[in-house]
Amino acid sequence: MTESFSPQRWANTLTLLLNGVHGAAAERFPVQVPELAKEYSRHRFPDDPVSLVAGDILPTFDGALYKAPPGKKGWGIIYNSAIASRGRINFTIAHEFGHYLLHRLRFPDGLECGQQDMMRWDSEYRQIEAQANEFAASLLMPLDDFRRQIDGKTKPTLDDLGGCAERYGVSLVAASLRWLQYTERRSVMVVSRDGYVLWARSSPTALRTGAYFKTAGRPPIAVPTRSLAAQPDLLEKSRGQMTHDSDVWFAEPCEEIALASDQYDFTISLLHLERVIRTSRFDEAEDDEDAFDVMTRRLTGGN
Amino acid sequence: MQNTLGEKIRKLRKDKGYTLDKLAELTESSKSYIWELENKNPPRPSAEKLAKIADKLDTTIEFLLDEGESVSAEEAADAQFYRQYRKMDSSTKEKIRRMVKLWGDDA
Ligand SMILES: [Zn+2]
Numbered sequence: 242m243t244e245s246f247s248p249q250r251w252a253n254t255l256t257l258l259l260n261g262v263h264g265a266a267a268e269r270f271p272v273q274v275p276e277l278a279k280e281y282s283r284h285r286f287p288d289d290p291v292s293l294v295a296g297d298i299l300p301t302f303d304g305a306l307y308k309a310p311p312g313k314k315g316w317g318i319i320y321n322s323a324i325a326s327r328g329r330i331n332f333t334i335a336h337e338f339g340h341y342l343l344h345r346l347r348f349p350d351g352l353e354c355g356q357q358d359m360m361r362w363d364s365e366y367r368q369i370e371a372q373a374n375e376f377a378a379s380l381l382m383p384l385d386d387f388r389r390q391i392d393g394k395t396k397p398t399l400d401d402l403g404g405c406a407e408r409y410g411v412s413l414v415a416a417s418l419r420w421l422q423y424t425e426r427r428s429v430m431v432v433s434r435d436g437y438v439l440w441a442r443s444s445p446t447a448l449r450t451g452a453y454f455k456t457a458g459r460p461p462i463a464v465p466t467r468s469l470a471a472q473p474d475l476l477e478k479s480r481g482q483m484t485h486d487s488d489v490w491f492a493e494p495c496e497e498i499a500l501a502s503d504q505y506d507f508t509i510s511l512l513h514l515e516r517v518i519r520t521s522r523f524d525e526a527e528d529d530e531d532a533f534d535v536m537t538r539r540l541t542g543g544n
Numbered sequence: 545m546q547n548t549l550g551e552k553i554r555k556l557r558k559d560k561g562y563t564l565d566k567l568a569e570l571t572e573s574s575k576s577y578i579w580e581l582e583n584k585n586p587p588r589p590s591a592e593k594l595a596k597i598a599d600k601l602d603t604t605i606e607f608l609l610d611e612g613e614s615v616s617a618e619e620a621a622d623a624q625f626y627r628q629y630r631k632m633d634s635s636t637k638e639k640i641r642r643m644v645k646l647w648g649d650d651a
Contacts, residue, residue, distance in 0.1 A: 293647050299636045313647050319640060435564055437579045461576045461584070 248372045251342045252379030255281065271410025272381050274331060278318065278338040290315040291341055294334065296322030304333040305353040306340045316341055316351070326504070328412040332377050339376030344369055382409045382419045393425040396513050399480070399500050413500070414509065418442055427452060427514040429490075433470045434507045437461040452491055452514055465489045469499035470510045476501055552608055554582040556601040571596040 246254070255277065263269035275294040282290040292315035304320040318337040324330050333354070340352045354370070382405070390405050391397045397420065399413070406416035417430050427447040431454060432439045438461070441454040454462055464470040467489045469481045479501040486494055496513040557567050557578075568575040573593065580586045581597075589597070591605070598605050 293643075295643050297639050297643060299639055301633050302636050302640075305640075307644065309647055310644055317644070317647060319643055434583060435579055437576065437583070439583060461579050463576070 246342070248339060248343060248376035249379055251339070252376050252383075255380055256383045270386070270408050271331060272335070274334045274338055274380075275318075278334070278341070282315070282341065288314070289345075291318060291338070293317035293319070296320045296330070298323040303354050304337045305351060306337045306345070306348075307351040308349065316345060326412055328406060328410055328415065331410040332381065332412065332415055335377035335380050336373045339373035339380075340369070343372055343376065378411075378415065378419050381411055382416065384419075384423055387419060388423065391420060391424075393423055395424075396426060396428075399498050399509070399511060402511075417509070417511065426516065429453065429512040429514070431464070431470065431490075431510045431512065432507050433464045433510065436471055437463055439507060447514060452512075464510075468510065469497050470508045473501055473508065479503065549588070549608055550582040550584070552603075553578075553597060553601065556603060557582075560601060567597070567600065570600045573597075 258281070259269065259272065259277070278291045278294060292309060292313065295317065296319070299319075299321040300323070302321045303324065304318065307317045307319060309315050309317060318334055318341070320330060320333050320337070322330065324333065336354065337352075340348070340354075344352060348369075352369070354373075387405065387409075390408065391401055395401075402417050402420060403413055405420070406413045409416060411419075414430075414432070421428065421430060421442055421444045424444045425446060426444060427450060429441060429443045429447050429452055431441040438454055438456055440456050443453040447453065456462060467485065469475055469483050475481055475483070476499060481499050483497050483499075484494070485497060489495070490497065490512055491514065493514060495515075498511045498513070499508055501508045557564075562570070564575045564578050567573075568578045571578070571593065577586075581589065588594075594605050594608060598608055
């Protein structure tokens, strides 16, 4: 049954379809989800299509998937067109389309997604919400294309990630989370407010090497006093960059790129750590000593 | 879902120009506790604590805890359709109802 497709499989199916239609043409991105949802569902599920995609100014609301009222066929995606960023609207519509593909049989009355504020985007989400988000991220930001913009070894700036957010019609946070899924680098994104961590996400290599923050179900974690996140007055035009010694964010040095969002009232800190971590402090000390010896010998004319 | 209690506290605190530290001090709470109240979903604070917060923010416990208007008879009739949407404000519900009525015009 197609309803048992995973979020990833649905996104791949649609990505192949869109690649076939548009190839490398400029109009491939951002994905026009309303048209895609209606046309695809009309062909694939003619008796049960997405027959309505409509937005209005709907305070306290983000998006929903509704069953059509009696006498009408299919499903409707309704979204709040007053959400501050177009990227979030696009993501919301893709998220609801994901609910249609993945969950409509299990939820015959439909689903409403409340205010998906970015605060909770990453945490404590029910499984269906996580699945709809996974579908939306994969559909809007296919990894093969994303890698062509920023390859797995590159250390992006927030502008680089912002460029991708623009390309895919999503928010900076959504684009950054997608990049964190595939990068080979050790990087961590921390979203904070009023000096405490709202949530954080690590790249797989950062996670494996112990660079992460766990926030769910734990007491609030204060951002380090020497971090940019704790010193908004150091930001210029809401942005800043700073190199930190050991024992600021982590026991090791890191580079912090920060952006304060007035709109959402939080600060994004992108932390880039060194690529390779040394096995122990003892080894590190030895390395330093060797280097010092070599330099001393050179300077003193020894061999 | 929405942490309305937290959002209200945060807004009132900002309107008064209080930092987290200030409100914590005024209500004999820790700073991280106030932050948690505003941003996460901790267990509802005790009535005593809430009374202190309401007092310092010049509001009432009722206002802080009010989760929106109660469900009217008409809305109850729609309960099946709107089952999960009680927290929406009434004008939003009304607009969605209208959009649903127009369903099919663009299909
Ligand atoms: Zn949802």
